[in-house]
Amino acid sequence: MNPSVDRIRSRFPSAFLRAEVIWGETTVYVKPEAVHDIVRYLHDDESEQYDYLSDVTAVEYRDLELPLQVVWHLRSLPYRRFLRLKGEIQKGEPLRVPSVYSIYAGADWLERECYDMFGIEFVGHPDLRRILMWEQYAEGFPLRKDFPLRGRFSRSEQLRQALAAQPESRYSMTELTVADAFEDLPLDMRQRLAGGEKTGE
Amino acid sequence: MGLTARPDHQLVTVSPQSQEGWVATRLDFLVNWGRANSLWPMPFGTACCAIEFMATAASKYDLARFGMERMSFSPRQADVLICAGRVPFKLAPVIRRIWQQMLQPKWCISMGACASSGGMFDNYAVVQGIDTIIPVDVYVPGCPPRPEGLIYGIMMLQEKVKRERMSDERLRDEMEPDPTSKLYIPPHAIDELSEPFGNSVHQTRSGL
Numbered sequence: 001m002n003p004s005v006d007r008i009r010s011r012f013p014s015a016f017l018r019a020e021v022i023w024g025e026t027t028v029y030v031k032p033e034a035v036h037d038i039v040r041y042l043h044d045d046e047s048e049q050y051d052y053l054s055d056v057t058a059v060e061y062r063d064l065e066l067p068l069q070v071v072w073h074l075r076s077l078p079y080r081r082f083l084r085l086k087g088e089i090q091k092g093e094p095l096r097v098p099s100v101y102s103i104y105a106g107a108d109w110l111e112r113e114c115y116d117m118f119g120i121e122f123v124g125h126p127d128l129r130r131i132l133m134w135e136q137y138a139e140g141f142p143l144r145k146d147f148p149l150r151g152r153f154s155r156s157e158q159l160r161q162a163l164a165a166q167p168e169s170r171y172s173m174t175e176l177t178v179a180d181a182f183e184d185l186p187l188d189m190r191q192r193l194a195g196g197e198k199t200g201e
Numbered sequence: 202m203g204l205t206a207r208p209d210h211q212l213v214t215v216s217p218q219s220q221e222g223w224v225a226t227r228l229d230f231l232v233n234w235g236r237a238n239s240l241w242p243m244p245f246g247t248a249c250c251a252i253e254f255m256a257t258a259a260s261k262y263d264l265a266r267f268g269m270e271r272m273s274f275s276p277r278q279a280d281v282l283i284c285a286g287r288v289p290f291k292l293a294p295v296i297r298r299i300w301q302q303m304l305q306p307k308w309c310i311s312m313g314a315c316a317s318s319g320g321m322f323d324n325y326a327v328v329q330g331i332d333t334i335i336p337v338d339v340y341v342p343g344c345p346p347r348p349e350g351l352i353y354g355i356m357m358l359q360e361k362v363k364r365e366r367m368s369d370e371r372l373r374d375e376m377e378p379d380p381t382s383k384l385y386i387p388p389h390a391i392d393e394l395s396e397p398f399g400n401s402v403h404q405t406r407s408g409l
Contacts, residue, residue, distance in 0.1 A: 133326075134291055142325055151325030154389070158325075159333055162290035167298060 002026035002083055004048055004076075012038055017088075025082060032070060032087030036098035036124070042074060042083070043103050050074040050083065053100065056110035058118045060145050070097050070120060089120075099124035117143040127192075134165050135186065229366050236280070236306065237362040239268040240355070243279030243303065245296060248286030250313035250345040257348040267355055276302040281358065282335070285345075287315035288328045300335040305373050308362070310354055311337045314344045336375075 005019045005028055015034030020027050030038055042050040055073040067088040074083045087097055099122035101107045111122040112131040119141035122128055130137060138161070139152045151158055166184045182190065242264075246254055258264045258272065273279035276299045288296055300309070311331055314320035317340045319329035331337060338361060341354035365372060379385060 132291075139325065147325070149324050155329060156389070158290060159293065159328065162293040162328075163297060163334065165291075165294050167294045 002081055004028075004042065004050075004081065004083055007045075007047070008038060008042075011041060025084060027084040027086055029086050029088065032089060032097045035070075035072065035085065035087050036100060036103075038085065039072065039074070039100045039103055042076075048076060049078045050076045050081070052077055053104040053107055053110070056100075056107060056114050058114055058120055058143075060118065060143070062145050065091065067091060068095065068118070070114070072100070095120045096123055098122070099128075101125050117141060119144065134162075135189065136161070136165060225368060226366075229368075232367070233363045233365055237359040240280045240308070240358070240362070241271050241273045241278065242269055242281045242283045243273050243276050243299065244283055244285065245299065246283075246285040247288060247292065248313075248315065248345075250285035250316070253345045253348055254283060254285045254312065254351065257351050262348040262352065264352075264355075267352075267359070269355070276300075277304060279303055280307060282307065282309045283312055283351075284309065284316045284331050285312040287320065287322055288331050288334075289326045290328055291326075293328050293334055296331065297334050306365075308338045308358055309335055310339045310341060310351075310358060312341045312351060312354070313346055314342060317342065320344065 001019065001021050005026060008028060008030070009016045009019075012030070012034060015031045015038065017029040017031065019029070039050075042048045052075040053072065054075050055071070057071050057073075059069040059071060061068075067090045070087045070089065072085040072087075074085065075081070076083075089095055089097070095118070097120060099107065099111055101111065101122070101124060108125070108127070109131055111125050112128060114120050115122060115125075115128050116130040116132050129135060133142070139158075140147055142151075153161070182193070185193070244251070244254060256262060258270070264270055269281075276282070280303075282296075282300060282303060284296065300307075309331075311317045315322060315327070316331050317337075319327050321344075323329070328334065339354045339358045341350050343350050346354075380387070
């Protein structure tokens with residue numbers, strides 16, 4: 001078992017739930033609200049040095065009772081360790097977990113994708129919006145189990161909405177040589193871009 | 202999609218006066234010969250079909266034999282839009298914009314099952330056939346089609362180009378759906394007709 005598990009257990013006794021090893025990979029179940037502190041410790045501490053966040057994702061089971069799991073994959077390059085953190089959100093609870101963006105800047109798009117597909121709100125993420133689906137996508141969160149495979153709208157309505165989208169409106173102003181798509185953007189995007197935001201898709 | 206009927210257009214008029222002259226038919230032949238043998242493709246490759254398309258363009262299958270070695274990555278200098286691969290809804294406005302940017306005369310080849318019908322991707326993200334967005338001249342079946350299949354489709358398109366006649370008034374008509382036409386089917390009727398179609402009737406189920 002990964003030696004980090006015992007240190008997490010002793011340092012965060014109230015947040016630590018259980019740990020298991022499957023196929024040589026260690027998974028630690030923790031309370032989701034403590035994830036930011038635990039990841040901060042794992043990233044900063046000299047004896048851990050988990051300096052690489054390889055993935056943030058979520059798992060929902062086709063089951064009425066099993067909770068939805070948010071998963072963080074951490075890797076320590078100096079110690080060559082892999083650790084999987086899981087936070088469980090019970091059915092009916094608000095899908096809200098802390099963001100680790102302040103620790104790993106690379107969590108930016110990972111958390112946006114997780115929000116886009118599952119609707120999980122990452123508290124503390126500076127720019128939480130859709131990344132794979134377009135911003136005006138109104139059918140919901142596609143990887144949730146209550147989402148029908150073909151989407152909620154009819155095919156013709158989906159096509160109508162997709163064709164109504166402005167391809168230019170997906171890019172930031174710096175990516176557009178011609179900024180004349182500005183007026184076509186949604187209001188919140190215009191406000192963000194007017195504030196000098198540089199990150200686009 | 203209902204087609205706009207043109208009131209001044211008579212469907213069948215074969216009379217000696219309307220027969221084309223020798224010059225017109227020869228000019229047609231010359232123009233079509235030139236066009237058919239220099240179709241510049243606009244490659245719109247989104248998936249594995251694009252790999253087969255690249256193989257077709259490479260030395261073994263050698264698309265240059267058909268005058269198509271010049272891949273035109275600017276739609277304004279392209280003749281054939283070859284859509285190779287699935288088109289997600291996010292790309293739907295993009296491919297329509299590219300089609301609108303291409304100059305007449307222009308043609309479209311839908312390469313592979315996904316571009317032609319959505320293929321196995323009968324889901325929330327994929328357009329169910331690019332002919333719901335842009336007009337298609339040749340559909341190439343396959344998943345993905347072999348280079349021979351694509352070349353066969355290209356040769357079919359060449360035959361189509363060679364049969365074009367400048368005297369055809371409706372040759373370059375671009376028609377929009379016309380709700381007043383008798384052929385028009387409203388979207389909700391199409392949805393009702395197409396609902397159970399697909400790989401599995403259970404796909405639309407929702408919930409646990």
